[in-house]
Amino acid sequence: MTGAGTIAEVLRAVDLLGVAANALLGGAVARRHNLDPVGFAVLAILSGLGGGLLRDVLLQKGPPVALTDYSYLVTALVAAGVAFAVRFEGRTWDRVFPVVDALALGAWSAVGAQKTLLSGLSWLPAILLGTVTAVGGGAIRDIAVSRVPAIFGGNTLYATWALVGSAVMVGVQGLGRPVTGLVAATVVAAVGVLISRWRGWMLPHGVLFDRSGRPLRRRVRR
Numbered sequence: 001m002t003g004a005g006t007i008a009e010v011l012r013a014v015d016l017l018g019v020a021a022n023a024l025l026g027g028a029v030a031r032r033h034n035l036d037p038v039g040f041a042v043l044a045i046l047s048g049l050g051g052g053l054l055r056d057v058l059l060q061k062g063p064p065v066a067l068t069d070y071s072y073l074v075t076a077l078v079a080a081g082v083a084f085a086v087r088f089e090g091r092t093w094d095r096v097f098p099v100v101d102a103l104a105l106g107a108w109s110a111v112g113a114q115k116t117l118l119s120g121l122s123w124l125p126a127i128l129l130g131t132v133t134a135v136g137g138g139a140i141r142d143i144a145v146s147r148v149p150a151i152f153g154g155n156t157l158y159a160t161w162a163l164v165g166s167a168v169m170v171g172v173q174g175l176g177r178p179v180t181g182l183v184a185a186t187v188v189a190a191v192g193v194l195i196s197r198w199r200g201w202m203l204p205h206g207v208l209f210d211r212s213g214r215p216l217r218r219r220v221r222r
Contacts, residue, residue: 016071024079024100026046030043051138059116110185113167127167162189
């Protein structure tokens with residue numbers, strides 16, 4: 001297999017990993033809202049394929065891969081079926097969920113940045129679309145169930161690590177090591193998300209002011 005073929009296969013494998021992980025998360029959200037099988041399927045597709053669809057539409061390099069490669073839609077639907085049949089609750093799920101979530105974010109930040117670079121765009125669009133790929137599906141899923149997207153605040157660092165993962169991909173790609181970049185970006189972003197959850201790291205909120213224009217002090221949550 002040629003170097004280009006190897007890159008394409010690794011790229012596809014990592015992309016499908018992100019689809020499966022995010023679709024499972026979409027199914028978990030559907031269960032929390034007590035939806036029927038159609039609801040499970042829709043949220044799994046939105047969560048698993050939404051970010052990639054946004055990326056491919058913005059790149060304008062032909063039809064989105066999710067519509068031309070049936071493996072993507074099938075992967076999302078299988079994950080929806082698993083989420084519908086298996087109850088993702090309890091101590092085991094609480095331990096597995098953060099890892100699945102972190103791997104999904106890491107994988108898609110890497111793939112999004114890589115595909116943008118392969119389309120001929122430069123480093124800044126690659127970081128942007130890597131981030132969009134990683135967090136776009138989750139944002140669409142949250143909007144579908146009338147929730148403020150988690151990436152907008154009140155949660156541990158998420159979009160921040162998508163940016164970091166995308167930047168790692170761009171940097172290692174610049175050294176001529178695309179496959180190494182996919183692995184490194186996925187691991188760095190995933191580990192960063194897990195550490196942020198463990199340590200409770202969050203970005204600061206906007207400053208609030210009282211009627212006189214003086215800044216209000218926020219209570220520190222512990």
